[in-house]
Amino acid sequence: MGCLDLVLQRFFRARGFGIENRGVSFGTFQGIGWELLLAVWIALLILLWRSRHKGLRYRIPLWLMIVGGAVNLLERSSWGGVWDYLGISWVGLWFNLSDVMIVSGLGFIALRK
Numbered sequence: 001m002g003c004l005d006l007v008l009q010r011f012f013r014a015r016g017f018g019i020e021n022r023g024v025s026f027g028t029f030q031g032i033g034w035e036l037l038l039a040v041w042i043a044l045l046i047l048l049w050r051s052r053h054k055g056l057r058y059r060i061p062l063w064l065m066i067v068g069g070a071v072n073l074l075e076r077s078s079w080g081g082v083w084d085y086l087g088i089s090w091v092g093l094w095f096n097l098s099d100v101m102i103v104s105g106l107g108f109i110a111l112r113k
Contacts, residue, residue, distance in 0.1 A: 020081045062105065067098075068099065069098070084099070
């Protein structure tokens with residue numbers, strides 16, 4: 001899914017459909033430094049490493065967040081921001097597949113018993 005999002009971001013960016021996002025998921029924290037984003041991504045990798053003996057129910061949400069974060073980090077390093085091409089027009093909310101992966105991972109962790 002990460003590769004698909006890279007392709008989609010570049011496809012929609014080239015056509016001018018969507019908006020550039022220099023913040024975090026869903027445009028929050030505009031202007032946050034890539035250093036902090038990299039630190040969060042590294043923390044997720046450490047969590048994944050420490051969870052290697054746990055079940056898939058624990059590791060899959062971490063993988064979703066890591067892949068989504070890595071794709072967004074790659075786009076930030078290439079373009080200075082990510083391209084959000086999915087939108088909910090009536091609330092002005094724009095996002096991309098990586099944002100969906102990150103939020104899904106967080107949701108799975110929050111709902112896990």
